[in-house]
Amino acid sequence: MGDLDIRTAVAEDIPAIVGMLADDPLGAQREAPDDLAPYLGALERISADPNQHLVVAVRGGRLVGTLQLTVIPGLSRRGATRSIIEGVRIHADERGSGLGTLFIEWAIDESRRQGCQLVQLTSDASRIDAHRFYERLGFTASHVGFKLEI
Template identity: 45%
Template sequence: MILRPATRAELPAVLALLADEERVVDPASIVVTESYERAFTAIEGDPRNEILVLVDEDQVVGCLQATYIPGLGKGGAERALIEAVRIRADRRGGGLGRELMARAVERARERGCALVQLTSDKRRTEAHRFYASLGFARSHDGFKLAL
């Protein structure tokens, strides 16, 4: 199992993971729009952002986005924000999510981050139990404003 930054060729596989959590979506059915291309290019070119993929035998089985945020809190240390965590629906339950998150946390630690934070939709109760099992604590309430 390899964790590494996603390549442009893997963009359809990442989008397929994000398209539906409950079923496997064929990456060949994904239309990569100009907006997706633009976003991927921006992420790829930003040293504080990365789309990471977990690859098993040339197949993308998981992904997440990590953003490294500088701040004045925690003694001026960076924090890692993890979003869009997904494991292929047919590969769940075998520890891949735990491995993906452990490796992402280690990557943040190696970068010098003082903490890792994430948000999760309130309806994703299974995901909340999963994050709690990894040691993440519910310490804040999050707010969003759609624009």
């Protein structure tokens, strides 16, 4: 990956991660970069769970991407373990550079290393460009997703 380093996120990364989460119309409505306390608490919970992997992509000393990979052991599919890729964000300056492809390929490879037989992800219905991106990488839109805020 050349000068790209993918590593586990640490507390010092939170401002940049939250900035990327908030840097689009959807994220701008639901993220609060001026109050990092809830994000730092979430990082503590994520870091304590061996099935959670919050990672960042760093290029030239600058944080340029983030994603969370969750490994879920299960009974269905003959006891298959699956992973879920969530919270994928690429810094605006890096979009179109191929970083997103490298990052998702890293997540797929890491899922294999973790013993997963299936990788899945969700993408907001309004993110049409992201849907095309994931389809180019071999993902299929196979399910309808539902959410319930509680």
